[in-house]
Each structure stands twice: as C-alpha cells, then as structure tokens.
Amino acid sequence: GLYMTLTRLLWLVASVLLAFSCREPYQYSLGTETTIPERELDSSVESNIESEEYSDLKWSSLSTRLIRLTAPQYIKRVHNAFGDQVQLTSKLPKDLVIEGSIALGTSKSVSTDRDVEQLALAAEELAASISSNLSLISSLHPCLSELDSDYTSLSPSPQERAAWFSCLSSVTESAAQRLWGRELDLKEWEQTYRIIGRGLDLLKSPQEALTFALSWLLQSPHFLYRVEGYERDSMRPTSTTLAERLSYFFHDSPPDSQLLSADDLHHYEGWTREVDRLLDSPQLERGIRSIFNDLWALWRLDRLHLNKDPELFEHLSAQIGASAKEETLMSVWDSAEAQRPLSTLFTQRRAYIDRSLAAVYQLPAPSREGFDWARISEDSQRVGILGQLSFLALNAHPTSTSSTLRGFFVLDKLLCVPPPPPPSGVDTSIPEPTPDRPTLRDRLESHLSEPSCAGCHRPMDMIGLTFEGFDSLAQERQEERGVALDLSGELLGDTVYGPVELAEKIADDPRLASCLTRRLFRYGRALHETAEERVLMERLASELKHEGELSIKSLLRAIALSEGFHGPYAEQG
DSSP states (O other): OHHHHHHHHHHHHHHHHHHTOOEEEEEOOOOSOOOOOGGGSOHHHHHHHHTTOGGGOEEEEEOSEEEEOOHHHHHHHHHHHHOTTOOOOSOOOOOOOBTTBHHHHTTTOOOOHHHHHHHHHHHHHHHHHHHTOHHHHHHHOGGGGGOOSOSSSOOOOHHHHHHHHHHHHHHHHHHHHHHHTSOOOHHHHHHHHHHHHHHHHHSSSHHHHHHHHHHHHHHSHHHHEEEEOBOTTSSOBOHHHHHHHHHHHHTSSOOOHHHHHOSOTTSHHHHHHHHHHHHTSTTHHHHHHHHHHHHTTGGGGGGGGGSSOTTTOTTOOTTHHHHHHHHHHHHHHHHHHTTOOTTHHHHOOEEEEOHHHHHHHTOOOSOSSSOEEEEOOTTOSOOSGGGSHHHHHHTSOSSSOOHHHHHHHIIIIITSOOOOOOOTTOOOOOOOOBTTBOSHHHHTHHHHHSHHHHHHHHHHHHHHGGGTTBOTTSOBOSEETTEEOOOEEEETTEEEEHHHHHHHHHHHOHHHHHHHHHHHHHHHHTSOOOHHHHHHHHHHHHHHHHTTOOSHHHHHHHHHHSHHHHOOOOOOO
16 A cells, blocks of 8 residues: 555665765874784784784774664654653564674664565554644644634535644654754655645545654654765765764764754864763663663573573563563663772672572572562672673573683683684584583583584683573573582683683783773674774773773763774864
8 A cells, every 4th residue: 555655765865875885095193103003904904013004004984874873762762752641562674683792783784675674563553642642733833722613523615634744744754853853954854744634645644644644753764873974075974873873872862952952063172072971861771771782682682581591490470570670771771970999890799689589599689579688698600791691691501501602702802802703514512411520611522622613612611611600591600410519711812710700810901991992882883893993992091091091981971982883073163
C-alpha cells in the first residue's frame, strides 16, 4: 500500500547515501614528542615517525555519512520529542553487532526487507498513539482547539480542508523539528505539505491524515539516522553534526537546546565549554552506562539465564543477568563519578550486589530489596570487575568454564592485543574429562604443547586458567572433580598466580589505558580508527597517565577535545 511504497523509497535514498559515504584525508600536526609502542603501528606510520615527518600525517575526516540509531536510542528520541507516555509494543530491528560492539554496527547497518517492515509497523503504531492524544497534539501547535470541525471523522468541504491543511501542516512541522532535532529547510517544508495534502485526499479524517504524516516522519532517514555532514567551504563538521556527536558520546541521547543553539562549537573555547557542561550533567551516568554496556557487550547478560544449565546451578534465575549487569555498570559509574584512577576498577574489594548476587558470591545480602555495596574479604580470590559475575559467567560455557573465552576477553577488550585466528583446518576442540585428565588445565595440555595451537591458545589460556577458581556462574571453588586447582598462569610472558595477582598486573599495564582510549574513540565516532588516529589516542592516554589524571572522565574529556574526535578547530578571529 501507500505506507510501504513510501517506506521503500525512503530506504532507497538512505542506501544511496550510505553507498557514497567515504573517508577523506585531513591534515594537522601533533608535534614530535610522542612515544608510540611499535606493536600498535603499521609500517607507513612507523616510517613517518622515524623520519620526523609528523606534520605530514594525515587524519581522517568524513564526508556525509549515516549512523543508524540503536533500538534504545530510537525509543529515547521518541520520548525526547513526545514524552514517556508514548509507548511502543512493536519490535524494532535487531542492532547489528561488529566485533561485539553495537556502536560499530550503527555505521555499517544495512536494512533488510524485514527491518523495513518492522520499522514501518513501529512508526504506524507510534503515529497512531500520538495523533490520538489531543493534549499532546495541542502541545505541538494550538490550532486544533481553534477549529470547530470534527478531527476524527470528516469529509471536509474545500474551506474546511484548507483550514485542516494549514493546522496539520503546522503540527507536523513542529513534530518534525522535535524528531529530527533541527529546523526544516524549504524543500522539507514543501515535502511535509505534500504529505499532509496527500493524506487529506486519500484518508477519511484529519486524524488519519496526521497519523500518515507522523508515520512518514518516523520512517525518514532524518529520524532513523544521525546524519554527519560537513561544511562545503571547509573540512569542518556542521554545528549540528558536532552537537549530536558530543551528546550521543556523553549522554547517549539527542542534544539539548543549549548545545544545538551554541554558535561557537567550531572554536576550541566554545567546544570546551560544552564538553565540560555535559560532563557535569546528571545525564552523564546514562551515557557512561551505555558506553560500557557496549564496550564489554554486557547486553548479552539479558539472556544469561537461558544460556546456563538450571539443573547445575541452584542460584540461577531470570533476574541474575540483569543484576550482574547492574553491578558492573554501577562499579564503572561509581569510579567515574568519584574520578578514581582507572586501575581501581580492577583492584577494589567491594561488590554492588542484591540478594541474587549475594547468594552466588556467598556474602550476606546488604538489604532485603535492591542493591547496596558489600565488602569482599581479603582472603577471597574475587577482586575488581574481573571477579564479577558479568565477566566470569559471560565468558564461560553453559556447564563449564572456558580459559580461552576469559583469556580472550582480557587480551582483546582490555589490552587490545588479541591473538591471531587459528589456522584453517586445526582442531580446536578440548577433550572430555577423564580420570587421568580431570581438570581443564590437564585437558588443555594438547593445545599448549602442539605448536600449531600454542601460538594462539597459550596467550589466552594461560590468562584464563588463573580464573579456574570460579565456575561457570562465578561461584568460588577450590577443586574440580576432586582435584585441587592450580591457578598459575601468565600475562603475555609475565608469570602470575591467581586472579588477584593478574588483576594487579592488568591495572599497571600501560596497554590498559591506550586500549580503553581507542575503544572509547571507536564508540564515540562509530568507526574504526585509522593508524594516525591510533597514534593520537596513544598520546592522549600516555599524557593523562604521566600527569596522574587517568580516570574515565579524564579520558572522555581528552578524547572529546581532540581533533580526531572534533575535527579541525576554527581559528579565532
């Protein structure tokens, strides 16, 4: 029908824009004092540094590109425009995941026919809900109360049609500005008027015509995507692009009116003022939670209870995944808010728990309902975020532990030095337990002694084996199948024993800060960094660590102020 025809045309336009988006070089100087670990650079960057041609390094800028809203961002954008009373029951398309990150998938997402259908159904449901709420419609424009004609059932005369056309056009224009976060240009105004006119001609009532127009707004690429554009006469992003980039990075939501109306975002002083304002906002907590939910793929915890064996784990419940996610995100936020050093995330001996987590951790429940902080004994192997259920249970199998998954998380997500993929044709399966090989360490001997396996497996498994004191649901244990556990391991060649010593090593590893900086940049820009941008991120992390200011907030601020995130600053005139 008409809805689906319009929808497919809109998605065709979006696909064309995506196809022509590309990265273009942009040059600016960093200076010559940065020391970069060779392992992080490709040969072209290394040769530039060695020959001191730093001023010739090229940094990426972007031509027009589209960043698709995630499902939570979609809902938040609707609520920002119309309030929390507008609810959606229809399912939205699943977000694309790239390398465990939904943020990276937002700039690579390609919509299927099923996605288009789901977005159309969601738009129609929301549009009908909004158009039936007369107080909400009146808040968009007061013209509805000034008309004597019937809003819900009408075959208008030419005079009435003209009055309804004027009113509904004003309502739709106001709705578009709220949903799209900006003023409409002349062509968009004309298109809005055509949609209203078409709706009045084809449908039975003004309410149905408005529903049709609102559905169109909700299916437009201007709503479904963040459109990153650049000024024609410079390499600078538009002010709207900068406002959205910063707001979604810090708050995971559309920019507020103050940020949208700021007229000096291209200047360092004006941009710094807005960066600091958003960092001090209460909305920062939501933004930091969204960041680490994505960086560590904590959204997978929503289905944790479906991925564990309920007969094996007596404390398994439908709530336990959500509780585990809350503990980790609250730990991160607490550290960020207090501006504690990044290292304390890995070495603190306290847990943020409710009754379900208290049972797993074998701690007294801090309260009858809800969460509270609890102290962890110095005798326990549970320390920091790597002692939390979120990490230990997600990186394990339904019934058994996995040294490979746990070790890979540390190398990939925390230190950014993932092992190479296994050669094709290599058998990666682990033998089943036997009386002479009862523990995981025993069964891994074949991988660790076989040269074709050891290159990939040893770096991961020798980290993961230090966590064998925790089962697949993060419960502490001393033995496996009656055999005392050996918790010795290695962190990239350094000998460690147990998760406490490992956590201390990770907390002091310089790769931790550089890796987190790089991943924060990827999240904020929804793309992989270039080799040159990697140099910049290394430098930012190194400078903050040297100055003793290495915290989550300081990293966010440094990234947002960098030219790699903002683009070239305008010179003050």
